[in-house]
Amino acid sequence: MPDPQSIGPRRTPLAAVHVDLGATMTDFAGWLMPLRYGSETAEHKAVRSAAGLFDLSHMGELLVTGDGAPAALDYALVGQASAIQPGRARYTMICATDGGVIDDLIAYRLAASEYLIVANASNTSIVAGELAERVRGRGAAVTDRTADYALIAIQGPRAAGILARLTGADLDQVRYYSSHPATVAGLGALLARTGYTGEDGFEIFVSPQDAVKVWQALTEAGTGDGLVPAGLAARDSLRLEAGMPLYGNELGREVTPFDVGLGRVVKLGKPGDFVGRAALAERARAEPTRELVGLVGHTRRVPRHGYPVLWDGESRGTVTSGVPSPTLGRPIAMAFLAPKVAAEARSADGASQGRLAVDVRGSAEPASLVPLPFYKRPTGH
Numbered sequence: 001m002p003d004p005q006s007i008g009p010r011r012t013p014l015a016a017v018h019v020d021l022g023a024t025m026t027d028f029a030g031w032l033m034p035l036r037y038g039s040e041t042a043e044h045k046a047v048r049s050a051a052g053l054f055d056l057s058h059m060g061e062l063l064v065t066g067d068g069a070p071a072a073l074d075y076a077l078v079g080q081a082s083a084i085q086p087g088r089a090r091y092t093m094i095c096a097t098d099g100g101v102i103d104d105l106i107a108y109r110l111a112a113s114e115y116l117i118v119a120n121a122s123n124t125s126i127v128a129g130e131l132a133e134r135v136r137g138r139g140a141a142v143t144d145r146t147a148d149y150a151l152i153a154i155q156g157p158r159a160a161g162i163l164a165r166l167t168g169a170d171l172d173q174v175r176y177y178s179s180h181p182a183t184v185a186g187l188g189a190l191l192a193r194t195g196y197t198g199e200d201g202f203e204i205f206v207s208p209q210d211a212v213k214v215w216q217a218l219t220e221a222g223t224g225d226g227l228v229p230a231g232l233a234a235r236d237s238l239r240l241e242a243g244m245p246l247y248g249n250e251l252g253r254e255v256t257p258f259d260v261g262l263g264r265v266v267k268l269g270k271p272g273d274f275v276g277r278a279a280l281a282e283r284a285r286a287e288p289t290r291e292l293v294g295l296v297g298h299t300r301r302v303p304r305h306g307y308p309v310l311w312d313g314e315s316r317g318t319v320t321s322g323v324p325s326p327t328l329g330r331p332i333a334m335a336f337l338a339p340k341v342a343a344e345a346r347s348a349d350g351a352s353q354g355r356l357a358v359d360v361r362g363s364a365e366p367a368s369l370v371p372l373p374f375y376k377r378p379t380g381h
Contacts, residue, residue: 008032012057013150013211021229029121031058031262033232040233044326047197047238048375050226051156053218054235056203057211060124061145062117062131069113071272073222076134077107078257078280080270084109089177089194092265093257094127099279100253104245106194115206116145116179116190134275150211154203154218154227155238157377162222163202167191174202185217196235198242198349199377237323240332243294243373249305249321250292250334258283259336260292261372262278290336292320294374295358298329298366300324303358309335310357310364311321319358325374332374333358333367345369 009032018025023034034055035371036043044050064073073081091110093101108116116134119127124146132142156164160171169182169191179192179323190205206214219227236246245251252259257266266280297303301322309317322333335358337345345356346369358363 002039006119007096007365010058012055013208014055014057014152017212017215018055018229023229023231026232028232029058031121033058034229036231037229040231041239041324041326043228043230043234044237046226046228047199047230047234048327049157050228051154051158051162051201051222052197052228052230053215053222054091054153054155054230055215055231056151056153057149057208058121058268059146059151060119060127061123061126061149061151061205062119062124063143063145064115064117064131064135064140064193065113066135066140068135069115072135072138072140073107073115074270074272075138075274077105078266078274078276079107079333080267081107081109081115083270086111087178087180088175089179089192091177093251093262093281094130094254095276096253097276097279099256099276099283101251101255101257102130102253103247104251108189108190109190110179115203123247125360138183145150145376150205150208150214151203151205152211152215152218153195153201153203154222155195155197155199155230156227157199158222158225158227159199159201162218162225162227163191163204165221166217170201184214187214189214194380196242196244197238198244198373198375199238208304220345236321237326240321240323240334241325241373241375243334243375245292245334246321256280257282258288259290290317291339291342292372293317293335293337294370294372295319295322295333295335295356295367296328296370296374297333297358298368301360301363301365302332303335303360303365303367308359309337310359311338311341311345312355313364315359322358327375334372339370342369 070082303322317337
């Protein structure tokens with residue numbers, strides 16, 4: 001009999017749990033994932049007001065080890081991995097020689113010569129191959145450990161309180177973008193204070209065989225706090241409100257970090273060369289050809305990926321992502337816009353009414369240009 005895992009999309013260790021919960025399942029980056037469990041709007045609002053539980057086991061985990069790992073990753077990535085202290089993490093990118101983004105990543109430094117690189121599901125094999133090629137001969141090795149991890153995220157203002165009931169770790173000492181070995185529900189885990197929602201929260205790396213137990217323990221611990229399971233649809237609207245880029249939408253091979261306002265992740269001043277350095281240095285000096293902006297729609301029609309952005313009736317940009325925002329109660333979008341048009345729209349402010357619009361299936365729907373992100377969690381949230 002053929003292995004069921006070899007037929008169709010891959011299943012995470014929590015796939016049966018999602019089905020039992022009545023989730024609408026979808027093929028995402030070659031994985032069978034929960035799109036929503038009921039109302040994606042309700043799931044979104046729960047994360048903003050209480051807490052949400054996400055299965056992120058489709059993400060790729062790559063282990064980079066060896067005495068040469070810090071210097072090798074400095075060469076392979078645009079950031080300075082050698083400057084990350086053990087127990088800390090950093091958002092970074094791996095770029096092609098022309099500066100185009102191959103993937104955006106989180107690099108966790110687990111020990112002096114050990115890093116865990118988390119890649120997007122659709123790019124895991126590509127990133128693994130690129131890293132292996134780039135570290136060759138530099139005293140480091142790359143191992144794809146995706147199958148050895150399940151990844152569960154708990155996000156929202158009540159996330160820390162819920163998790164605290166299941167771990168002896170002092171969560172107040174787990175800083176943003178750090179990771180700590182711990183136990184959750186009596187099981188070994190790596191706790192990381194990271195996320196993709198704009199809220200406080202944790203991403204919990206566990207063994208696949210422990211995933212169901214940890215998920216169920218978190219569910220039970222959060223019963224009185226409004227914790228709900230949340231799917232890909234809510235994750236997308238949450239990250240868009242928080243102004244976080246998505247690979248394949250805001251990021252891609254034809255985009256550099258500078259094009260999306262993330263030039264700060266490129267450490268041009270770090271010692272030694274790195275892949276893409278010359279192209280990225282040139283891009284840093286050059287006048288921008290496009291700018292990533294935020295748009296808020298004035299009607300109920302939602303801008304979607306690829307829709308033209310109009311200025312005085314002419315196409316001057318393109319929507320990269322768009323959703324109905326549960327928090328704002330209006331459609332929102334990120335879009336690439338010609339820099340002169342973005343500047344003119346800002347200076348015109350209220351006078352730009354009617355000049356800026358999105359072509360939604362042949363209808364010019366008025367919009368306003370707004371600063372990113374659309375949402376910031378309240379102080380002390």
